[in-house]
Every structure is written in C-alpha cells, then in structure tokens.
Amino acid sequence: MLAQKIYQKHGCGVSEVIRHIILGWLVAATLEYLFLPRAYRNLAGLEGLKAMSFVRVLGFALGIALLFTGLSRVVHTQKAERWGLAAAFAIYAAAALSANPSWPLLGACTLVLGVLAVYAVRGWNSTPEPAPEPKPSGKGWLLFTIGLSLAFFLFVCAWTVGRFYTFCTPSYDFGIFSQMFYYMKTSGLPMTTIERDGLLSHFAVHVSPIYYLLLPFYILVPQPATLQVLQAAVITSAVIPLWLLGKHHGLSGGERTLLCAALLLFPAFSGGTSYDIHENCFLTPLLLWLFYGIDRRSTPVTAVSALLTLMVKEDAPVYVAVIGLWMLVKAALRGKHPRDLITGAVLLAASVGWFCLVTAYLAKHGDGVMTYRYQNFLYDGSSSLLTVIKAVMLCPMKAIYECVDREKLRFIALTLLPLLGLPLLTRRYERYLLLIPYILVNLMPDYTYQHDIFFQYTFGSTAFLLYLTVVNLGDWRIHWLRVVALGVAVGISLICFYRFILPKGVVYPRRAIAQHQRYEAIRNTLDEIPEEASVAAGTFYASYLSQRKVLYDVRYCSLQHLLECEYIVLDLASVGDYENYASEGENGLENLMALLKFQGYEEYKTLENVLGIYYRQDSP
Secondary structure, X not given: OHHHXXXXXXXXXXXXXXXXXXXXXXXXXXXXXXXXXXXXXXXXOOHHHHHOOHHHHHHHHHHHHHHHHHHHHHOOOHHHHHHHHHHHHHHHHHHHHHHOOOHHHHXXXXXXXXXXXXXXXXXXXXXXXXXXXXXXXXXXXXXXXXXXXXXXHHHHHHHHHHHHXXXXXXXHHHHHHHHHHHHHHHHOOOEEOOOOOOOEEHHXXXXXXXXXXXXXXXXXXXXXXXXXXXXXXHHXXXXXXXXXXXXHOOOOHHHHHHHHHHHHHOHHHHHHHXXXXXXXXXXXXXXXXXXXXXXXXXHHHHHHHHHXXXXXXXXXXXXXXXXXXXXXXXXXXXXXXXXHHHHHHHHHHHHHHHHHHHHHHHHHHOOOOOHHHHOXXXXXXXXXXXXXXXXXXXXXXXXXXXXXOHHXXXXXXXXXXXXXXXXXXXXXXXXHHHHHHHXXXXXXXXXXXXHOOOOHHHHHXXXXXXXXXXXXXXXXXXXXXXXXXXXXXXXXXXXXXXXXXXXXXXXXXHHXXXXXXXXXXXXXXXXXXXXXXXXXXXXXXXXXXXXXXXXXXXXXXXXXXXXXXXXXXXXXXXXXXXXHHOOOOOOHHHHHHHHHHHOOOEEEEEEOOOEEEEEOXXXX
C-alpha cells in the first residue's frame, strides 16, 4: 500500500511502476543468489532454494523499488533503470554460469540479456498498435487453404485411425477414452473401469466436460476409430480462427495461406496427435477463437470460447488466466480501452475461481492435481503450485536453467525455428506474458512428455505461439518482408514435417494395408468375445475391446479383478505386460498362463505367437 500511495502521489506511469517492480525483484533475486554459499549455487538441485528466504527477497524487492521511486523524483532515472535491468541480469548470469557452466544456459542468458539490451537502448514500444486493416483474400487463396486443411485432416485420420487398426493404441490412454465414450453413450456418464482398476468417473482424474461436445458425433458411429477422426476434425478447425485473425491484423490472402500452412506443418501441432485423442486437442482452436474474440471485441465469441476452454481440463484455466493477465497489463499500459481492462479482469477472476473449484474437487473426490511434474521446483516438500511460483520468484535463474535442460533443446528448436522466432520479435514487451504457457507447461517441468512434440501437451502453447506470430507480423508495415518471413517459416516447417512427422505418420496406414490379413484375423478372433462379457486384455488389445462395461488392462489390474473376468486376452508378443507375474528365472507370461489354468480358465481362441484368449464359464 505504501508503494502504491507513493506512485499515485508522484504520478508515476504504469510502465514506470512495472519497471521499478521488475528491477527491484531482479536485484533482490541477484543479491539472494550471491549471498548463497558457493556449494548452494548449483541450479540442478533444490538446496539453493531451500536456503533462500522468500520474505527477504520480497522485502529487498519492495525496498529497492521504493528507492528507485524516490530517486526518480529528483533525477531522470529512466535510462539508468533500463540499463540497471541489463546490468543486474548480467551479474546474476555471470554468477550462475560460474557455478553451473553450461552452453545451453549461456545461450539462454545471452538471449535474455540481448532482449534487455534492446530495451535499454530503445525502450518499450509505446506507440498505438496498428489499426486493423482487413484485406480481401480472393477465392483462390481461400480455396488453396481449404485444400491444405483437407489434406492435413486426411493425413491425421490415416495416421491415427491406422494406429487403431494396427493395434498400436495402448489402453493408457486411448483405451480409457474409448471405454469412457461407451459409457457416455449408454449411461451419459464418463465412467471407466480400466483407468484406475475399478469403476470410476474419468472426471475424478481429469475434469474434461468438453468431451460431451463430441458425444453426438460418436453416437452416430459408435466406434473407437471415430474418436480419432473427431480429433483430426477438431485440430484442423484451428485454421478457421487463425485465418480470421490474420485477416483482422491486415495480412493479405497469400500471407494468411502461408500462416495457415505454417500451423498445419508445425511439428508440435501435427505431432501432438500421435498419441491418439486427448482433450488437449481442443485448446488450439478454442484459444485462437478466444484471441479472435478479444481482438474483435466480440463479447459472445470471447465468452463462449473462454468458457469452453475452461471445460477442457483442470489445468486449462492457466491459459485463460494468462490471457486475462496480459489484457490487464496491456490495458493498464496503453490505457486506451477500459473494456479490455474489464474483460481481462473477468477472464482472470473466472479462470482462477474455476481452477480453485476444480482442484478442490479433485483433491477431495479424485486424484488431485498432478503437481509431481514440477518436482524440480517443489523445494519445500509440498505439492502446491504456489511453491512453483515462489521458487521462480526466489530464483528466476533456476527457471531459465530448467527451461534449457539438454533434453529440451530439441523441443525448443522444433517449436521456435519453424516459426522463425517470430513470437519473440517485438518491442511491445507486454506480449512476452503470452509466452508463459510455453515456458510453464512445456519447458519448466521435468516430466519428459511435456516437452515432446509427439504428445498432446503442445496444443495450448501452439495457439499462443501462432497468435504472437500473427500480431508481431501485423506490426510490420512492409508487405514483402512479411511474405519473406512467412515463406521461410513455411519452408523450415516443411523440412521439419518431412523429416520428423511424415515418416512417423505413414508407418501405420502402410502397415495396415500391407498386413491387412494379419490384422483382420486378429479382429475376427477378438470379435468372438461377446459384447456383454467382462474382459481383461493386454494393453494393445484393450482399445479394440473397449465397448463394454467391464474392461481391465492385464498389466495394471489387480489379481482379484483379473480373475473376476470371463475372458482374458493375452498378447503373446508383449512379454513386458507380465512383469508382475514374473519370478526369478521364470517367464511372467508362462506363469500367468499356468495361473489361469489353475484357476479353471481354458484356452478359448489362439493365434500363434500373437494372442491367446482364455475363458472361464463360472467367473464371478
């Protein structure tokens, strides 16, 4: 309150307030790190964070911010403050690098220092954003974009449906969603038995009401493969709001086509479909619609897209909250549209409120929020996301260090290079807030799959990176420069798509065609099992058998539930499924087969070296 009164009394602008706060925090964090014994400066562990004082850092930050406020009353300190940010970070980086010599860390620090140096020299771009200049596209560009989108849709369908028909979709996670939709169709509830070895609502694990949007289409063709087609349709639809955003920000028809091509070829976008349907696939189109609604100041589009985004998953409010925070800062800095301030406040409040409700529900009735993915920041032994925030405030260099861990460099290259680094090229520094999801969700965690382009965790950050690309290009008034930048970006994306995505995507449809008779024989054998029968199956057969009330995965279910099933399907080629039944010197599969025979199961059907079905008539 004291700082606020001083700022108000002496008429400091919002940009000065923000600069003083950031400078105070950066100097305080630097001093806290320098005060650590050298042994505690290792950023790989948590010892340094444990030795730091959150109260002390806050106190130093407030004191330094007030100090610069006082100095600014008597002398002009704006340039000194801007250079002070660069100098403080340079000292901080030098200390961190001396204790943690690392080329990736050096590169990251150099990049941050470069941004701060540009800010020191040129300051923040406070000029009004260019007024929207929608340009007609011409039917040719629109039709070409539709053709690209259709080709992408068919490619993703062939890839993911091919995975299902070649029995490459594991029970975790596709088998879960397949059985969940069966229950949604028959009972209206998102129940599964396979997910947690017993009848349970999937919403006790992940709160994803958004799935109900797909239910009417699934009911028309109630097959697991339908879910793969629906995912392809959902992600392809992201082209629509992206095209409209490009139009709103003055991109020509050709530029919009290049922009949409960059999205469709973006490795982390198409690659995110490779692990089958997940609720995350809604994030890219919904977030782009949210940005479009905000830019057009359309209350209905903004409200509906924000609400639907919150329905995607329990962590989806993070994306909406970041957008709300960005709108608040942007409105406060530029002060042109009070409506933006109100919209940002509503989005931030609604997302935080929903997040608290959902996490409380999961803590009481479900599995809780999966904060274990941030173990590299949970220094106080808690499982709270607040600890992650405190860790970043205590030691921002720790966050930088974790973001450029060696295993994440490939991910960074495959997400920033295909966009030519365009999301970073701006002096409207409030836009950097929109990088938070990319950093928080993909780079900071030590959970491997979150920085892998072939998993679903990329869909949310993809929307933010593409939006930043659009608005940053919209600031460029030189038409040919935009075309060149987008053309190069599409070229790099095409190379990455050809090198990393295409080979992986064509494997499954080719295999399905080349080995059609083999897979047809497997399907015919599995079809011998009655639809109403209870089944325990190997992980790659569970998805095909998911249209039933009772289904378990042989590898993960309890022995009690295994022996309660009428039919047990064993994958004879996957020895790893039976480690729980292995004993010293003996094969787990053979042990399980012997156990089943001892329990009264008989061989029902067998495909040599492929699968075996066991049946017990008097199963409970």
